[in-house]
Amino acid sequence: MINLEEDFLENRVRLRFAPSPTGPLHIGGARSALFNYLYAKKMQGDFILRIEDTDLERSSRNSEESIKDALIWLGIDWNEGIDKGGIYGPYRQTERIEVYNKYVQELLAKGFAYKCYCSEDEIAAERTILEEKHEMPIYQGKCRNITNEQEKFLIAEGRKPVIRFRTPIGQKIIINDAVRGIVTFESDGVGDFIIVKSDGIPVYNFAVVIDDITMKITHVVRGEEHLANTPRQILIYEALAANKPIFAHISLILGTDRTKMSKRHGSTSVVNYQNDGYLPEALINFLALLGWSPDGEQEFFNLEELIAQFSLERVAKNPAVFDKDKLNYINAKYIKELSVEKLTELAIPYLVKAGYLTEAQALAEKVWLMKMISAIQNRLVCVKDVVEEASLFFKMGKIENEEAQEILSERTVPLVLTSLIKKLEAVATWPEPLEIKKMIKNITKELGLGGKQVFMPIRIALTGKMSGPEMHDFIYVIGLEEVKKRLNI
């Protein structure tokens, strides 16, 4: 009898993102998660979030939470895994120790693995000697064929064993990578690697494989830094006679100095961008284009469009430098397309934090805030910029520089300013921005002055600055009383 559900799953594409919770979600991790997600969705498969926390020292629940938060913020949602559950759980490696144990015993029983009683110091000494001889620093296999007698003796000494994989000698290990093609390694360069630490916790290279086998992962998309680990993992798949997934090693994201992006390159975690007021859609769009290119000339994509167009074949082999200018460009574009209401909502926390108003005031002045945001919307690269751009609306700025001071000292300035006030006071209802624009134009005509002689003094007298939002928008937003106050009239 055919088990329908089982059969269905056999043919289902399943991908996972498996971060270790040792810090916030890194920009490179976000891209890995995205590519996995896009491919899984494109193939109408599953996207699983698994936590690789076998490094007890560095893992923390806080990090796990922050990674999940970042993924949710980005809109990369998983349908199986941590918090969501699923039939292949648990999804945290420290909760799967028994699962690993079962396979360790199998490997041990079949002779694919053995216990090694060498101490860390002994291994380190061995490595130093090998390095001095310019040979590969791999384990020399001292415990490979240990006798029971010797083993008893070692245990009596109080030694705690690690478990090593017995790597075959003189074998070629071939990876057929979906982005890199055929990559070949020699087993002799791998050596007998540790699969279980002396504390009984399996090591990453072993745990991933067992998880990927038992969770029926079909495609492993991950950073290129894992390529060198893959031969070890393949050896384990083969020892266990398990089906290998399709591997796809995507290139790294580099800093401007062309080394792997790290903290010294500036913001590397997703939450930094979130805090600066980058939009998740913009970050996704940017990340997708870093190492992947669409078939056509489209530059802006939402998640659905990315899912529809994504393919592993179009993932680039070469590493990509993180180009903040381009991110800024994309983000600014997304900000311009935001509704004023939505942007205002996003901006309020920044305005409150800057001390311009209280939350209660923000709520009460929502309409006014929207007018203000509308005046500065296309000057923003990220939402954080409102702090700078909006400041003029709340308080008069200092006269920016000497040039500004000189412009303000022109003989015609008082005429211009009184003329402006007169016009603003002459109308019964507060004029719309375009009317204000006309008024200012008329001042130039009436006084026979150049545009600059009119515009700049008004701007500087009202804001202290030589540049900023459109003057008519600005006047419209701050209102007559504030204009008079700033002009000391």
Added chain:
RNA sequence: GGCCCGUUGGUCAAGUGGUCUAAGACACCGCCCUUUCACGGCGGCUACAGGGGUUCAAAUCCCCUACGGGUCACCA
């Protein structure tokens, strides 16, 4: 250092033997719009790492060199 991966303009990149005197985007520069700045529009600059092959034909295939990166843990 060994092993592995990579190398098209400052950056992201298209290009899978002829359609390449090499697309597009960011950045930069210039012009227009705007009585400033910004936004927007238009235009410009700049690239197949080098050397050997293979082929009628190479950015595209092969080899070597150079350069860059990754990895060599009881980290993931």
